[in-house]
Amino acid sequence: MSRSVTAVLGALLGIIGLVAIAVPGLTTPLPTGDAFVLLVGVVLVLGAVGQIQRRRTTELRYAETPDAELAVDLPTPGDDLDRRLDRLRLTRFNEAQRHRLRDELGDVAVTTIQRRERCSPAEATEALEAGTWTDDPFAAAFFTGLAPDVGASARVRELLHRESPFKRRAIRAIEAIERLQEGEDD
Amino acid sequence: MTEDDTPRSDGGRSVDTTTAEADAVEADAATAAAAGADAPDAETGGADGVDAGVRPAESNATDAFARDEPSVEEDAEPGRRETPTPGGDSAEARADSEPAASTGPVTTTVRSATLRSTNHWVGFATLAFLAGGLGVALRSRSLLLAAVVGVGYLAYANVTEAPEPRLAVERTLSTERPEPGDTVEVRVVVENVGETVLPDLRIVEQVPEALAVTDGPARTATALRPGARMTFTYSVLARRGAYEFDGLTVMARNASGSRERECDLSTEPISITCLAPIDATAAVPLRGLTSPYTGRVSTDTSGEGTEFASLREYQHGDALSRIDWNSYARDGTLATMEFREERMATVVVVLDLRGAAYLQAGEDGLHAVDRGIDATRRIFNSLLDTGDRVGLAAFASESVWLAPGAGATHQARARDLLSTHPALSPTPPDERVYVRWQLRRLHQRLDDDAQVVFVSPVPDDTSTLVARSLQVRGHPVTVVSPDATLRDTPGHTLAAIERSNRLNDLRGSGVRVVDWAGDERLGEALERARRRWSG
Amino acid sequence: MSGTEITRRPGRHSLVVSGVAGATAAVMVAAGSTTGAGVTVLGTAVVLSGVHTARHGVVDVGGLLAFVGVVFAALAEAPAPAVLLATAGTVVAWDAGTNAVSLGRQLGLEADTARPESLHALAGALVGLVTAVLGLVLFETGPTRQPITTVFVLLLAATLLLVALDR
Numbered sequence: 041m042s043r044s045v046t047a048v049l050g051a052l053l054g055i056i057g058l059v060a061i062a063v064p065g066l067t068t069p070l071p072t073g074d075a076f077v078l079l080v081g082v083v084l085v086l087g088a089v090g091q092i093q094r095r096r097t098t099e100l101r102y103a104e105t106p107d108a109e110l111a112v113d114l115p116t117p118g119d120d121l122d123r124r125l126d127r128l129r130l131t132r133f134n135e136a137q138r139h140r141l142r143d144e145l146g147d148v149a150v151t152t153i154q155r156r157e158r159c160s161p162a163e164a165t166e167a168l169e170a171g172t173w174t175d176d177p178f179a180a181a182f183f184t185g186l187a188p189d190v191g192a193s194a195r196v197r198e199l200l201h202r203e204s205p206f207k208r209r210a211i212r213a214i215e216a217i218e219r220l221q222e223g224e225d226d
Numbered sequence: 227m228t229e230d231d232t233p234r235s236d237g238g239r240s241v242d243t244t245t246a247e248a249d250a251v252e253a254d255a256a257t258a259a260a261a262g263a264d265a266p267d268a269e270t271g272g273a274d275g276v277d278a279g280v281r282p283a284e285s286n287a288t289d290a291f292a293r294d295e296p297s298v299e300e301d302a303e304p305g306r307r308e309t310p311t312p313g314g315d316s317a318e319a320r321a322d323s324e325p326a327a328s329t330g331p332v333t334t335t336v337r338s339a340t341l342r343s344t345n346h347w348v349g350f351a352t353l354a355f356l357a358g359g360l361g362v363a364l365r366s367r368s369l370l371l372a373a374v375v376g377v378g379y380l381a382y383a384n385v386t387e388a389p390e391p392r393l394a395v396e397r398t399l400s401t402e403r404p405e406p407g408d409t410v411e412v413r414v415v416v417e418n419v420g421e422t423v424l425p426d427l428r429i430v431e432q433v434p435e436a437l438a439v440t441d442g443p444a445r446t447a448t449a450l451r452p453g454a455r456m457t458f459t460y461s462v463l464a465r466r467g468a469y470e471f472d473g474l475t476v477m478a479r480n481a482s483g484s485r486e487r488e489c490d491l492s493t494e495p496i497s498i499t500c501l502a503p504i505d506a507t508a509a510v511p512l513r514g515l516t517s518p519y520t521g522r523v524s525t526d527t528s529g530e531g532t533e534f535a536s537l538r539e540y541q542h543g544d545a546l547s548r549i550d551w552n553s554y555a556r557d558g559t560l561a562t563m564e565f566r567e568e569r570m571a572t573v574v575v576v577l578d579l580r581g582a583a584y585l586q587a588g589e590d591g592l593h594a595v596d597r598g599i600d601a602t603r604r605i606f607n608s609l610l611d612t613g614d615r616v617g618l619a620a621f622a623s624e625s626v627w628l629a630p631g632a633g634a635t636h637q638a639r640a641r642d643l644l645s646t647h648p649a650l651s652p653t654p655p656d657e658r659v660y661v662r663w664q665l666r667r668l669h670q671r672l673d674d675d676a677q678v679v680f681v682s683p684v685p686d687d688t689s690t691l692v693a694r695s696l697q698v699r700g701h702p703v704t705v706v707s708p709d710a711t712l713r714d715t716p717g718h719t720l721a722a723i724e725r726s727n728r729l730n731d732l733r734g735s736g737v738r739v740v741d742w743a744g745d746e747r748l749g750e751a752l753e754r755a756r757r758r759w760s761g
Numbered sequence: 762m763s764g765t766e767i768t769r770r771p772g773r774h775s776l777v778v779s780g781v782a783g784a785t786a787a788v789m790v791a792a793g794s795t796t797g798a799g800v801t802v803l804g805t806a807v808v809l810s811g812v813h814t815a816r817h818g819v820v821d822v823g824g825l826l827a828f829v830g831v832v833f834a835a836l837a838e839a840p841a842p843a844v845l846l847a848t849a850g851t852v853v854a855w856d857a858g859t860n861a862v863s864l865g866r867q868l869g870l871e872a873d874t875a876r877p878e879s880l881h882a883l884a885g886a887l888v889g890l891v892t893a894v895l896g897l898v899l900f901e902t903g904p905t906r907q908p909i910t911t912v913f914v915l916l917l918a919a920t921l922l923l924v925a926l927d928r
Contacts, residue, residue, distance in 0.1 A: 043925050050921025057915035081363025084917075088355035092825070095349025100817050100859075102344045103477045103488040105430045105445070105867045110764040111438035111463075112653065114586035114593050117685055117711050118721030125716060148720060151727045211716045214723070218713070221723055346859055349821075353828060353852070354920045360832060362913055368835045368844040371896045373916050375848045378892025380923040382885075425884070426877055428867055438764030445767070447864060447874040458873075463764075477867065481884050483860055 128207050138206055145213055146183060149173070152221050179216035182209035331394035331417045331455065334491040337473065339390075346483045347383035354380065388485035391427060391478040392420030395493040397471055404464035404500050409440060412462060412471070416448075417455035424450045426479035429458075434469035436653050437462045437498070466596045467652030468499045468645075537561045571614045572630045572673050575602050576696075577650070578682030578689055579622035580661070584654035585683055585710035587744050594683035596652065597708040601748050602681050603644050605706070610637055619671070621664050621692070622649035623657040627671060661688055669699060677702045683710045683725075690728050697737050704738040705729070706752075767869030770815035774875045775861030778882045779808050779854045783827060786850025790830050793839020801830030801851065808858045815865045824855030842897060849889025857882040 124141065128134075146168060153164040153173050167173040171180030171189075178198070181188035188195070188209075198205050354376035361369030393416055400411040414431065418424055431444035441461035448456045472495040478487045537550055540560035550561045577598055586593040602618070609616045610632060617630035618640055626649050628640055644650060672678070678701045682689045697703040707729065711722035729739045738759060742751040783805025791798035804827025811819030831847045860881050864874050900912050 046921050047925035050918045050923075050925060052918075053914055054918030054922065057911055057918050060911040060914065077365070078363050081359045081361075084355050084359025084362065086359075088352045088359060091349045091352040091355055095352065095821060096818075098345045098348045100345050100863065101342055102486050102863050103340070103342075103475075103867065105475065107766060108431055108433045108444050109439035109460075110766055111465075112435050114584050114654070116587055116718055116721075117585055117683075117725065118715070118717035118719070121717030121720055122715050123717075145720065148724055148727065152723065155727070155730060214716045214720050217723055218719055221726055344863070346856075346863070351920060351924050352825065353848075354916070356828070357832070357835075357848075358913070358916055358920065361835075364836060366835050367912075368839065368841040369832065370912050370916060371841055371893075371900060372831065372835060372844055372848040373920075374896035374900070374912075375845055375852070375889055375892045377916060377919045377923060378888055378895070379852055379885075380920065382888045384923055384926045426881060428864070430868070440765065443765075443767050443869055443871040445868045445872050447868055447872060447877045449877050449880050481881070483856075483863070483881065 125207055125210060128204060141210060142183065145210060145217070149183065149213070149217050152217050156220050156223060174216040174220065176212055176216045178209045179213040182206075182213040331396040331415055331419075332494045333392070333394045333419055334474075334493050337490040337492050339487060339489040341388060341485070341487050344479070344484055344486050347380070350383060351376070351380060383482045383484045386480040386482065386485070388480045388487040389422045389424055389478050390420070390487065391418070391424055391476055391489060392422075393417065393476065393491065394419045395474065395491070397493060397496050399496060399498060402496070402498060404498060406464055406466045406500050408464045408500075409461045410464050410498055411459055412444075413457060413459045414474075415455055415457045416450070418450035418452050421452050423452065424478055425481040426483060428477040428479075430475045430477075431460070432471070432473040432475060433462065434471065436465060436467065437469055438465075439463075462498075464498060464500045465652070466500050466593070468497055469652070470495045470497045472496075536564050538564055571609075572617075572676040573609055573614050573679060574617040574619055574630060574672060574676050575606055575609075575679045575681060576668065576692075577602055577618075577620035577622070577626070578680070578692075579620045579626075579649055579655070580659040580688075581654040582685045582688070583683055585685055587710045587712050588714075593652075594685075594708045594710040595650075597742070598681040598683070598706075599644060599650055601706055601708065601742070603641075604748060605679055605681075606640055606644075607637065616640075617676075618643060619668055620649060621659055621661055623655035623659055624649040626650075629671070630673070630676065661692065665692055665695060668696075672696075672701055674700065677704070679704045679706060681706045681708075683708050684728050684732075685710075685725070687728070690732055693732055693737050694735050697735060702738075704740065705732055706740045707742060709741060709743045765871075767871055769866050769869050771812050771861040771865035772870035772874070775812050775857070775865070775878060776809050778878055779812055779858040779861065780805065782850050782854035782857060782882065782886070783808060786827060786831065786847040786854065789843045789847035789850060790834040790839070792843045793834035794830075794837035797830040797833030797837065799830070800833060801827045801847070804828070804830060804851070805854055808854050812858045812861050812865075815862050817859060817862055820855060820858040820862060823858070824851060827851040827854060842893070845893035845896065846889075849886060849893055852889055853882055853885045856885045 121141075121144075124137065128137070128141075146165075149168055150161060150164045153159070153167055154161055157164070157167070157173075159167075164173075168183045171177075171184045171186075174180055177188035177190050188198075198208060201208060354373045357369045357373035357376060360366065361373060395417075396415040398413045398415075400413075401408070404410050412431075414429075416427075416429060426447070427450055428447045429445060433439055433444050439460055440463050442459065444460045446456070446458040450456065471493075473490065473492045476489045476491055478489065479485065537553065538561065540549065540562050544562040548562045548564075550563050553559055553561045577595075579595060583598070584593060584595050606616050606618065613632075615630040615632050618626065618628040620626035624647075626643070626647060628636075628643055649655070678696050680689075680693050680696070680703055682692075682705065684690065684705065684707045693703050693705050707725075709725070711725055712718040713722050729741055733739050738755070740751055740755040742748060783801065787798050787801040787805065790801045804823045804825070807823030807826055808820050809823075811817070811821075811823055828848065828851045831844060831851060834847060835844045857878065861878060864872075864878065868874060
């Protein structure tokens with residue numbers, strides 16, 4: 041029922057009721073037979089059900105408060121790479137992401153190899169693809185895409201590790217690049 | 227730094243809190259003589275009294291910025307000012323909660339307000355209908371009466387409106403100049419200066435984004451009668467930079483909770499200014515930073531600033547106007563005069579303030595821009611001391627440029643810029659920084675022989691591009707790079723490797739690089755680099 | 762992110778307020794019907810669990826359930842004052858619970874909200890008390906005792922008016 045209809049009905053009934061207080065006996069003619077009373081009761085209970093329904097469908101709205109106590113921390117360089125490496129575990133089959141990671145690490149590796157070996161970018165890329173730039177077989181395998189040159193037991197251990205082989209090799213590759221770079225400062 | 231560097235939104239001087247701007251209502255204004263002289267004004271009623279409620283502090287000699295804002299906004303509502311005056315009954319409450327020499331709560335201004343229905347009581351009529359229906363159908367009188375109770379609650383829920391809160395807020399800090407890493411306690415006093423009861427008031431502080439709250443939520447809930455106040459406290463961790471507390475959010479509800487008025491209130495600003503501990507040697511050893519690149523300013527005029535410095539042996543190609551004819555006349559030797567200006571280098575210190583430069587090594591490290599600004603300040607001052615002409619510039623969301631100069635006023639102007647310019651903020655800019663365009667403008671502004679000290683954490687290739695571009699155009703570049711990298715995780719390590727590669731690339735292009743590690747003092751880093759350059 | 766993040770749900774004192782109101786209602790209901798008392802106790806427990814987990818829907822269900830217990834008591838011819846006070850008790854338990862959830866969501870449990878919550882509950886209790894007394898006086902006792910139909914008509918009128926006003 042619309043708001044105004046409800047209001048008018050309510051006002052009307054209110055007047056009748058108030059008058060009935062003043063003039064007792066006004067309400068006696070109203071039917072009070074069982075059937076009628078039951079009907080009225082049922083109508084009201086239906087009204088109650090309607091109200092329950094209304095409650096269920098309206099959401100309580102109040103002001104949302106921001107997290108004022110938290111401070112915005114600035115990122116440390118490399119945060120996003122860590123996030124992507126972590127997400128790898130969940131999206132194990134996402135080839136495009138892996139390609140991107142491999143490319144990015146490859147760029148850094150090539151630049152570092154260039155400096156260290158004082159060679160051209162082409163030669164550095166060759167070394168990367170051949171796996172000759174480092175003596176860590178897993179790091180080399182990350183870029184060559186071939187199986188690492190280690191014994192079977194080491195390969196099995198790698199598979200059984202909690203993290204995916206791709207992620208572990210990526211980490212090994214980063215460590216190898218770091219060793220390469222620190223070596224050149226000597 | 228002097229004591230006048232607290233950034234204030236009203237651009238005024240720091241308010242010296244020891245000369246109290248006493249609350250006009252304090253019957254015992256024992257704090258300051260100046261305030262005491264105004265107390266009689268507050269007690270006289272009438273038109274004067276209305277103004278005196280807020281104005282007495284203004285007539286003090288010290289600036290009363292605390293009062294300026296409310297009086298401007300309150301002009302339309304003089305009635306509000308009267309309520310602080312008859313505050314005798316709340317004076318006892320105040321005596322307990324107020325520190326001796328404080329200014330007292332200042333009325334807030336509403337920045338925005340939203341009124342909404344919470345729908346708390348929607349559907350409550352279920353009770354009335356259910357009780358009524360069952361009461362009628364089953365002829366139970368008590369159920370009908372229970373329905374009456376339900377109706378009573380409906381009236382309670384729907385008839386009242388959320389009040390408009392009129393609040394005065396005072397915020398005090400345990401210290402306004404902490405050291406980085408200190409805990410600062412913030413105490414907030416909220417007073418109901420309106421005439422309506424606030425039965426359900428929820429308050430959330432607007433803590434500056436960069437500051438973390440370490441103790442207690444910066445929020446509270448209360449009920450305030452007119453004139454009542456409440457206090458709550460919380461602690462924040464101080465961090466390098468200047469941060470302003472200038473507002474709070476308030477949600478005022480009616481008693482039943484069916485209506486809520488959310489207001490964004492602006493309070494009198496108060497700031498925390500945190501400077502890193504000054505190095506014992508504020509001057510920075512700059513030997514080698516600029517000398518091999520001494521600019522030759524060919525001036526034929528002996529205008530201001532050219533002062534005779536020394537004589538040296540004539541070299542083929544020196545300007546004839548520079549020959550010291552006196553010594554030639556005396557003994558026939560040719561000598562060239564060297565003027566002071568020639569010895570002076572022109573250096574512009576350029577700061578990288580792009581969003582990408584806002585980096586931090588882990589959660590506790592100082593962040594790269596703060597370190598960069600500190601380095602800029604020290605290098606600037608040291609270069610001025612050695613007689614060079616120094617200027618300032620930055621790649622930032624707003625234009626930052628101070629043309630190279632010398633002298634005390636110039637130094638003061640630079641100090642001012644470095645402490646109050648909005649682009650040098652502790653938080654990253656929201657807008658994009660257009661590097662190409664700013665680089666072009668920088669090229670135009672730089673003198674042909676100006677050297678550049680580029681302060682940047684070198685987070686990406688754009689920074690190397692900038693450095694190389696300047697170097698190629700004939701401006702010798704020295705890069706001072708605060709190291710914001712860590713090597714604790716693979717991602718961080720890779721980023722550190724990338725940065726090292728970039729720095730090495732720059733070195734290969736002839737740019738001089740000072741790699742300033744996080745735990746190193748700037749002096750040490752410069753010394754280390756100098757040894758590298760000369761060794 | 763650093764700093765202490767607030768926990769967005771009500772604290773323990775909220776449970777006390779609703780619990781006390783619900784328990785009072787249950788006691789009143791027990792005067793008429795023990796089954797009813799059991800239902801009211803169950804309803805109160807549901808309200809408390811809704812408060813603890815900051816879920817409005819659960820609090821609503823609990824409140825309705827608690828009132829159903831009161832209906833039991835009324836139908837078992839419990840004395841009218843007991844029924845009315847029990848009604849007020851269940852409403853206060855539900856209202857305080859809903860308020861606590863909103864406080865918890867907005868301010869978190871670390872904030873000290875005991876005082877405003879207690880005040881809110883007291884206000885609710887007061888409203889219930891006043892209407893109960895008024896109802897009893899006007900319609901039950903004394904010279905103004907009204908026939909059931911009049912009560913009913915007025916009741917309906919008031920409900921309709923207020924529902925129309927409902928914001």
